[in-house]
Amino acid sequence: MCRARRAFDLSGAEPLLTEGQSSIYTACMQSKPILSRLPALELTPFGPAGPEGEYRFFALRLPRPGWESWRPGQFLMLRPAAFGLELPWARPFSICHTTARCLICFFQVCGRGTRRMAQLKHGEEVNVWGPLGNGFAVEPDSQTLLLAGGMGIVPFVGYVNAHPKPWNTSMLFGHREPLQCYPVDNIHEYIPLDSLRETRHGELDNFIFTLNERMRDCAEQNGLVLACGPLPFLQTVRKFAKELKARTQISLENTMACGVGACLGCVTRTSDAWPTPEKRGGLVQACRQGPVFWADQVKL
Amino acid sequence: MDISVTLRGQTHDLALKNPVLTASGTFGCGLEFAPYGDLKSLGGIVVKGISLLPREGNPCPRVVETAAGMLNAVGLQNDGVEDFCAHKLPSLPWRDTPIIANIYAASADEFADLAARLNVEDGVAALEINVSCPNVAKGGVLFGQDPTLAAAVTSAVRKAAPRKHVMVKLSPNVTDIALMAKSVEEAGADSVSCINTLLGMAVDLRLRRPKLANVLGGLSGPAIKPVALRCVWQIVQAVHIPVVGVGGIVNAHDALEFILAGAHAVQIGSGNFMRPDCAFAVAAQLSAACEEIGITSMEELRGTLQNGSALQCKHTATA
Numbered sequence: 001m002c003r004a005r006r007a008f009d010l011s012g013a014e015p016l017l018t019e020g021q022s023s024i025y026t027a028c029m030q031s032k033p034i035l036s037r038l039p040a041l042e043l044t045p046f047g048p049a050g051p052e053g054e055y056r057f058f059a060l061r062l063p064r065p066g067w068e069s070w071r072p073g074q075f076l077m078l079r080p081a082a083f084g085l086e087l088p089w090a091r092p093f094s095i096c097h098t099t100a101r102c103l104i105c106f107f108q109v110c111g112r113g114t115r116r117m118a119q120l121k122h123g124e125e126v127n128v129w130g131p132l133g134n135g136f137a138v139e140p141d142s143q144t145l146l147l148a149g150g151m152g153i154v155p156f157v158g159y160v161n162a163h164p165k166p167w168n169t170s171m172l173f174g175h176r177e178p179l180q181c182y183p184v185d186n187i188h189e190y191i192p193l194d195s196l197r198e199t200r201h202g203e204l205d206n207f208i209f210t211l212n213e214r215m216r217d218c219a220e221q222n223g224l225v226l227a228c229g230p231l232p233f234l235q236t237v238r239k240f241a242k243e244l245k246a247r248t249q250i251s252l253e254n255t256m257a258c259g260v261g262a263c264l265g266c267v268t269r270t271s272d273a274w275p276t277p278e279k280r281g282g283l284v285q286a287c288r289q290g291p292v293f294w295a296d297q298v299k300l
Numbered sequence: 301m302d303i304s305v306t307l308r309g310q311t312h313d314l315a316l317k318n319p320v321l322t323a324s325g326t327f328g329c330g331l332e333f334a335p336y337g338d339l340k341s342l343g344g345i346v347v348k349g350i351s352l353l354p355r356e357g358n359p360c361p362r363v364v365e366t367a368a369g370m371l372n373a374v375g376l377q378n379d380g381v382e383d384f385c386a387h388k389l390p391s392l393p394w395r396d397t398p399i400i401a402n403i404y405a406a407s408a409d410e411f412a413d414l415a416a417r418l419n420v421e422d423g424v425a426a427l428e429i430n431v432s433c434p435n436v437a438k439g440g441v442l443f444g445q446d447p448t449l450a451a452a453v454t455s456a457v458r459k460a461a462p463r464k465h466v467m468v469k470l471s472p473n474v475t476d477i478a479l480m481a482k483s484v485e486e487a488g489a490d491s492v493s494c495i496n497t498l499l500g501m502a503v504d505l506r507l508r509r510p511k512l513a514n515v516l517g518g519l520s521g522p523a524i525k526p527v528a529l530r531c532v533w534q535i536v537q538a539v540h541i542p543v544v545g546v547g548g549i550v551n552a553h554d555a556l557e558f559i560l561a562g563a564h565a566v567q568i569g570s571g572n573f574m575r576p577d578c579a580f581a582v583a584a585q586l587s588a589a590c591e592e593i594g595i596t597s598m599e600e601l602r603g604t605l606q607n608g609s610a611l612q613c614k615h616t617a618t619a
């Protein structure tokens with residue numbers, strides 16, 4: 001559709017939260033999800049094209065649904081009409097960003113559905129329901145460390161944009177593909193971002209070492225750690241959180257069929273630290289009670 | 301246009317304002333879908349399978365998408381009948397829309413206990429006996445595959461729940477589904493619903509692993525519609541009680557196809573995952589779809605499928 005880019009235009013971005021308004025989040029939690037039928041507006045490829053000229057990372061711009069509000073960390077279910085009967089499920093995506101007029105999702109091509117999404121044409125119909133799930137904690141005055149692995153960076157675009165005191169936050173980003181594949185500039189604009197690329201053996205150890213150090217620093221200041229990425233990454237974060245007693249939230253990417261709490265396909269097991277006694281050690285839906293959980297309250 | 305239907309049972313009727321129900325396990329307890337439509341606009345809500353005691357279900361991954369369908373091995377995770385009666389039922393619009401409790405148990409006695417418990421709940425209009433869930437090692441699959449066992453469970457529930465319409469949900473994983481239907485009819489069922497999921501599996505070639513932790517799961521979605529239609533059609537020939545069609549229905553035309561094959565009502569299952577307003581949309585669009593094909597009531601269409609040879613005659617006549 002157009003040339004690859006590293007950032008999308010955020011002009012017209014309205015702050016989701018202004019200082020001293022943390023109670024807004026309780027209100028946002030109750031913001032009812034809605035189903036919207038939207039025309040795809042623009043698909044912007046990111047990063048270098050492959051040998052066949054194909055791109056694997058895209059920002060998808062849609063008209064903003066009639067949402068009252070949303071919280072960074074919440075997600076939506078997206079299903080192009082072109083999935084037809086062949087692909088019955090919608091796909092879950094983090095809400096990357098909204099402006100007064102637009103909603104932006106960011107995705108990586110990894111299977112049948114995202115491959116089809118990479119072919120979306122201008123005006124093609126897409127069904128979207130959301131905002132879904134709970135979202136990340138915001139503590140404006142706490143040191144906040146954002147840990148992102150690969151596509152786990154997506155919800156943090158909205159997070160740093162909405163944070164009332166972004167100077168209190170910083171990010172460590174681990175990735176496999178070239179940095180230009182990810183929406184890093186939209187984060188860099190607001191906060192310091194350290195990225196580590198894993199291409200060779202041994203580089204992962206380096207990343208894990210840095211991860212541990214940064215979490216330790218954060219824990220010493222009683223800061224807040226937020227993590228999003230693939231399961232092995234979250235398992236490491238969770239282990240360190242326990243060792244370092246770091247207050248940590250993780251966002252799970254469980255397989256989801258419905259996104260609304262009905263199919264029970266996305267469940268995760270809680271730990272003894274789960275707030276309601278009757279659900280301790282039991283199963284909860286990641287799409288409803290999550291996707292963001294306090295690391296000590298779930299088992300991975 | 302009046303699209304109401306009554307499922308005339310042997311003991312109890314079940315009156316529906318329209319023939320569109322939701323299928324168990326795909327619509328939660330109903331409230332999950334309240335943001336996407338008016339629950340009162342549905343013909344009825346069949347809630348997620350309920351057991352006497354809470355159940356954990358199977359390990360994850362327990363759902364996987366397949367071509368035009370999905371496999372599930374959720375294994376009847378639920379919080380038990382007491383939780384349902386105390387917390388879920390009171391929030392449902394049961395005065396306006398029949399709530400149908402889908403029930404699962406491991407023995408006829410346990411089925412009877414569960415039925416007796418639900419019999420005293422005014423908010424429950426009917427019980428749907430799940431004799432056909434393929435996911436549970438004990439029970440489920442056995443009841444649904446043996447006409448004698450299915451009949452025993454049906455009569456146990458019939459006796460324990462004298463105030464309720466009793467629907468029996470049949471499994472397609474049998475040699476002769478009409479025989480199963482006849483057997484539960486004789487045992488006192490007021491209606492039958494069919495089909496539950498088809499036993500299937502999916503594998504990951506690269507990892508050489510099954511895609512479901514349980515290995516086997518139940519297939520649902522548009523892929524199974526032809527099987528469901530066939531089952532409805534065969535059962536309608538064999539019994540007098542009303543039949544509720546389930547399997548792959550995602551729009552009003554699909555629903556009318558089942559009515560044409562002889563069903564009194566339909567249930568929307570995996571379609572609810574394609575879009576969360578699917579069941580609401582089918583209910584809302586049914587009148588228009590009827591007008592489109594020139595009928596003014598469900599009776600006009602129900603079971604009017606012409607047989608193959610008649611069709612052929614007509615075909616040659618017009619040729």
Ligand SMILES: Cc1cc2nc3c(=O)[nH]c(=O)nc-3n(C[C@H](O)[C@H](O)[C@H](O)COP(=O)(O)OP(=O)(O)OC[C@H]3O[C@@H](n4cnc5c(N)ncnc54)[C@H](O)[C@@H]3O)c2cc1C
Pocket residue numbers: 075091092093094095106107108109110111112113114115151154155252253254255256291365
């Ligand atoms: C809450 C949530 C937020 C997400 N946010 C984003 C996002 O912002 N950007 C993005 O690119 N992706 C995101 N994902 C992952 C995204 O949903 C999957 O990549 C997508 O569903 C794959 O669809 P597919 O048809 O292309 O792949 P499929 O053909 O369905 O599967 C291809 C591969 O993807 C894996 N996969 C399938 N479903 C998921 C899933 N739900 N999560 C992780 N892996 C999966 C499969 O195991 C398989 O290996 C998110 C997932 C969740 C649960």
Ligand SMILES: Cc1cc2nc3c(=O)[nH]c(=O)nc-3n(C[C@H](O)[C@H](O)[C@H](O)COP(=O)(O)O)c2cc1C
Pocket residue numbers: 263264323324325326348349350372374376402430433469495496497519520521522524546547548549567568569570571
């Ligand atoms: C995730 C899931 C859970 C289900 N749970 C139940 C259940 O608890 N009890 C039951 O009788 N059927 C259950 N079913 C079967 C459906 O009610 C329905 O019979 C089947 O999915 C076929 O209809 P469909 O093709 O419209 O989905 C479940 C199906 C799915 C997909």
Ligand code: FES
Pocket residue numbers: 255256257258259260261262263264265266267285286287288
């Ligand atoms: S995705 Fe269906 S219950 Fe969470």
